[in-house]
Amino acid sequence: MSSEHMQIGEVATRTGLSLRTIRHYEETGLVLPSARSQGGFRLYTESDVARLMLIRRMKPLGFALDEMRDLLDASDRLDAGAGLDAGEREALLARVREYEQAASRKIGELRVQLARAEEFAATLRERCERAGAEATRS
Template sequence: MGSEHMQIGEVATRTELSLRTIRHYEETGLVVPSARSRGGFRLYTEADVDRLMVIRRMKPLGFTLDEMRELLDVTDRLDAGDLPEAEREQLLGRLRGFEEAAQRRVADLRTQLARAEDFASTLRSRLRTAAAP
């Protein structure tokens, strides 16, 4: 096994994903280990780690597994290059759609966070008032 390959434990540490989650993403076809050791252990490359990081970043934004799969397909096809211009433009349009959806979801999360912070502040004030003699 060369230094360019990592076992699942190292990948889990680097991505902050559990072994179970990485295996689940493998079962659903989102990430496929690049190789297997002679003993049958999953072996991953830097590209596999990058792919898992994309998935990890999409998860808190509420993207579904199908949406993750679609985005990864779009980026894989764009990265392969040598596409007819019409197909390239269509893929870029889909990529723009994902970027817009991500921006909307980030804005929604910011709104939720502001509400949560306001609620926590209200509770702090309530505690101060209730604790005052």
Template sequence: MQIGEVAAATELSLRTIRHYDETGLVAPSARSRGGFRLYTEADVARLMVIRRMKPLGFTLDEMRSLLEATDRLDADEEPRPEEREELLERVRGFEEAAQQRVLTLRTQLERAEDFAATLRGRLHDAGGRDATTAS
């Protein structure tokens, strides 16, 4: 796929995808004869991992660390048992951090919804008063 197709599939901007390429998070699997970036489904899956990590506040270095661990775990050559356990532990740490960040976001969302409801109520009350004072 060319970068425009990848942008549409991932809902990321071309600029963001290029930035992730420049920072080494996701490199296109190939280039066309004309020099256009070409991406595979695996590249798109990698971008989706990054896209899901971003709203949880993970840094580029954290993203890179998780991707390196999953790349190594998915590699054809099986890691040594002690390395495998270290990689799994790293992934577990990210899973725990993600769960904690999701809880924090849920709390923030509840507070934001309460605030919006309060404003809605005030507007409703103010609208009712305007209707009675206008009569």
């Protein structure tokens, strides 16, 4: 086995994803092992790890598998670069920009949700403190 290849367990450790999740992403075609060992074990490269990290970062923002697939396709085609004319390159860049804008919007929405959750926790904390203070006065 080449030192540039990693088995799925090492990839899981490095990405923080479970083996089951990595296999699911393989089944859905989001990431495919770069090779297989003679024993049939999945083998991954740094590029595969980077791809899984991109997927992992999209997931909490609520991107669907089809959106992940679309962004990965656009990124792959941009990275390959060869044979793209200026119009194709610009169309791919526009797709990536749309995802960046969507991610920024989703992050803003999450910040609002987090602020509301923090306000809620603070309200409960104050209620508990008031109740505790009243109990000690009684």
